[in-house]
Amino acid sequence: MTITLIGAGNVGYHLGKRLYKKGLTIHQVFSREIKHAEFLAKKVKGVAVTDLTNIDAQADLYIIAVRDDSISEVVAKLRQNKGMNRKLVVHTSGAANSQLIAPYFKRYGVFYPLQTFSKSRKVKFATIPICVDAGRKKDLKMLLKIGGKISEKVTKITDEERAVLHVAAVMVNNFSNHLFHLGQQITVEAGVDFGLLKPLILETVLKISQHTPYDMQTGPARRNDEKTIKKHLEYLQKFPEFVQLYTLLTKSIQHAYRR
Ligand SMILES: NC(=O)c1ccc[n+]([C@@H]2O[C@H](COP(=O)([O-])OP(=O)(O)OC[C@H]3O[C@@H](n4cnc5c(N)ncnc54)[C@H](OP(=O)(O)O)[C@@H]3O)[C@@H](O)[C@H]2O)c1
Numbered sequence: 170m171t172i173t174l175i176g177a178g179n180v181g182y183h184l185g186k187r188l189y190k191k192g193l194t195i196h197q198v199f200s201r202e203i204k205h206a207e208f209l210a211k212k213v214k215g216v217a218v219t220d221l222t223n224i225d226a227q228a229d230l231y232i233i234a235v236r237d238d239s240i241s242e243v244v245a246k247l248r249q250n251k252g253m254n255r256k257l258v259v260h261t262s263g264a265a266n267s268q269l270i271a272p273y274f275k276r277y278g279v280f281y282p283l284q285t286f287s288k289s290r291k292v293k294f295a296t297i298p299i300c301v302d303a304g305r306k307k308d309l310k311m312l313l314k315i316g317g318k319i320s321e322k323v324t325k326i327t328d329e330e331r332a333v334l335h336v337a338a339v340m341v342n343n344f345s346n347h348l349f350h351l352g353q354q355i356t357v358e359a360g361v362d363f364g365l366l367k368p369l370i371l372e373t374v375l376k377i378s379q380h381t382p383y384d385m386q387t388g389p390a391r392r393n394d395e396k397t398i399k400k401h402l403e404y405l406q407k408f409p410e411f412v413q414l415y416t417l418l419t420k421s422i423q424h425a426y427r428r
Pocket of ligand 1: 175176177178179180181199200201202203205206233234235236237239242243261262263264281282283284285286287
């Protein structure tokens, strides 16, 4: 099985390394910047490419890991290359529809690793859910097989299911991480050590491996402690942009526990 990677960013980097480690051959690695393409190509013993017209038809699978709003443009360009019409082309997006590829390639699909990736962070790939889908049964089988080589959890997920997962992923990952950032700003501004909050952050996440988030909710909003809420809102006058967010989240928690 030979794979060409289109995109050497956060996902291309981790996915490429894992596929290579598990014995799959990486043929070409595309990134617009030569240093990005070469950095990954060297690690996976592939050939670095910076021009999409130089992607050849020697691979069995083409994995597109570029930003969502560039997928269509990249797919359209790939289709113009000689011999590409019968190739299986997938993207790695949680939010983009698989139908973005369908107008150009009969053999299309999705290979979405449900995790947050940054080049600077190691990931435990074996535990990452790989959500796959394909227009054709044979291709789905192939994607499930490849997913199974790199992870213990590979599932067929439709476009509709993936869209739901992506909304939920933004809530649980992007939003909570942003709240950690705001918490850090509040402590730093007051000269208090943000590190003191880290065990709390970790326990918040660990708790939900054994309980529901609903059951684990604590805090002034959960207790309807209006006095403390008022005090917090007074303190947050220093950060006017946080007041609305604090109020909205407080109301959302209170609403969830209203009898
Ligand atoms: N990051 C995550 O946590 C995560 C998780 C799951 C799925 N995904 C999905 O995976 C895909 C890639 O995300 P990422 O985080 O790896 O992105 P990224 O780090 O920004 O990397 C994007 C790659 O695409 C290239 N690129 C960007 N715009 C392009 C264009 N117009 N034409 C051609 N190439 C272009 C970049 O090349 P240069 O840098 O050389 O310019 C880079 O190699 C997205 O669909 C994303 O939704 C991301």
